[in-house]
Amino acid sequence: MITHDIRGKVLTVLGPTDPNDLGITITHEHLLIDLGVVFIDPPNENERRLAEEPVGLGNLGWIRVNWSSNRDNLVQADVSLAIREAARYADAGGGSLVDATSIGIGRNAEALAEVSRATGIHVVMGAGHYVGPAHPAGFSSRTADSITDEIVQDVQTGVGDTGIRSGIIGEIGCSWPWTENEKKSVVAAVAAQSATGAPLLIHPGRDQKAPIEIVSFIDREGGDLSRTVMSHVDIRIYEREILRELAATGVYIEYDTFGLESPFPPHAPDTYIPSDYQRIEQLVGLIEDGYLERVLLAHDNCTKHRLREFGGHGFDHIPLTVTSWMKRMGIGQVQIDKMLIENPKRLLTFA
Ligand SMILES: [Zn+2]
Numbered sequence: 001m002i003t004h005d006i007r008g009k010v011l012t013v014l015g016p017t018d019p020n021d022l023g024i025t026i027t028h029e030h031l032l033i034d035l036g037v038v039f040i041d042p043p044n045e046n047e048r049r050l051a052e053e054p055v056g057l058g059n060l061g062w063i064r065v066n067w068s069s070n071r072d073n074l075v076q077a078d079v080s081l082a083i084r085e086a087a088r089y090a091d092a093g094g095g096s097l098v099d100a101t102s103i104g105i106g107r108n109a110e111a112l113a114e115v116s117r118a119t120g121i122h123v124v125m126g127a128g129h130y131v132g133p134a135h136p137a138g139f140s141s142r143t144a145d146s147i148t149d150e151i152v153q154d155v156q157t158g159v160g161d162t163g164i165r166s167g168i169i170g171e172i173g174c175s176w177p178w179t180e181n182e183k184k185s186v187v188a189a190v191a192a193q194s195a196t197g198a199p200l201l202i203h204p205g206r207d208q209k210a211p212i213e214i215v216s217f218i219d220r221e222g223g224d225l226s227r228t229v230m231s232h233v234d235i236r237i238y239e240r241e242i243l244r245e246l247a248a249t250g251v252y253i254e255y256d257t258f259g260l261e262s263p264f265p266p267h268a269p270d271t272y273i274p275s276d277y278q279r280i281e282q283l284v285g286l287i288e289d290g291y292l293e294r295v296l297l298a299h300d301n302c303t304k305h306r307l308r309e310f311g312g313h314g315f316d317h318i319p320l321t322v323t324s325w326m327k328r329m330g331i332g333q334v335q336i337d338k339m340l341i342e343n344p345k346r347l348l349t350f351a
Helices: 045-052 060-065 079-091 109-119 144-156 180-196 210-220 240-247 276-288 317-328 333-348
Strands: 010-012 015-017 024-029 094-099 122-125 169-173 200-203 228-230 252-255 295-297
Touching: 010 122, 010 333, 024 295, 024 333, 045 060, 079 094, 079 109, 094 333, 109 122, 144 180, 169 180, 180 200, 180 210, 200 210, 210 228, 210 240, 240 252, 240 276, 252 276, 276 295, 276 317, 295 333, 317 333
Parallel strands: 024 094, 094 122, 169 200, 200 228, 228 252, 252 295
Antiparallel strands: 010 015
């Protein structure tokens, strides 16, 4: 039952919007977030002190490589800071962003609408639930149907009584190994996708095999893979063959941690975080393999240290800097426009 006011439109926090108005669109960001659920207690006394300090120049070097072990770094609740950071993105030519903050990590519909009104940036808000540790109390005893109803309501009528509607379902969190509650959350999200026609965005567990396992599951549940985004592919899949196998399923492949340059992910120290150079190399391979139409780009800014005012690259890193690096590595403007304008527009438009 797709409500007819969103057919042919993108559903932003300010209401149904003409897809041609989106412009440059980064598809996985967090203007406001509370990622306290991923906090890792440091192993020694000295670092435990650093964990409790506010983010500043004196600890920024440590935080850049231990970003999940500083409590202050994991919370961005300042709406005026979000407005200033989003305004820099607008200044760099940015038009729209997907705020993938889901339930459990501080989704705030009214604040997102405020940022959008203040900056002119179109903001598409997420729905559904993040990974298990972020699930609200009582989640284990909830039925998939009740979670589906909650998502459908967020898309069709809005979050609570705000009237502010979600235009995408996600990020739906999955861990590795994948838990039963997280599977239930995906089942519910797929049913809500069928009911509303909204795009679906998945956060996969930290293993190369996780994305394909989840995509097969969504397919069996009757989900629309052509309207499904696999997030964090740049920090999950390192082998071109596995990347090809995932791309061949027809999902969108999201390279969404541009700007995150730190060798080892704290939650999966036996894997690595590629540099922006390596991300672009992978993209060149995907384009060579014929998947340009399925690529999406973002920063996944989910901590303070990645914001401009805390010494980070901000939301403007891709339009301001990454696109010029792409050109240096052989990706042309027409291809960049596909990844930053055409593909997001197709994804976010309700049929
Ligand atoms: Zn995210």
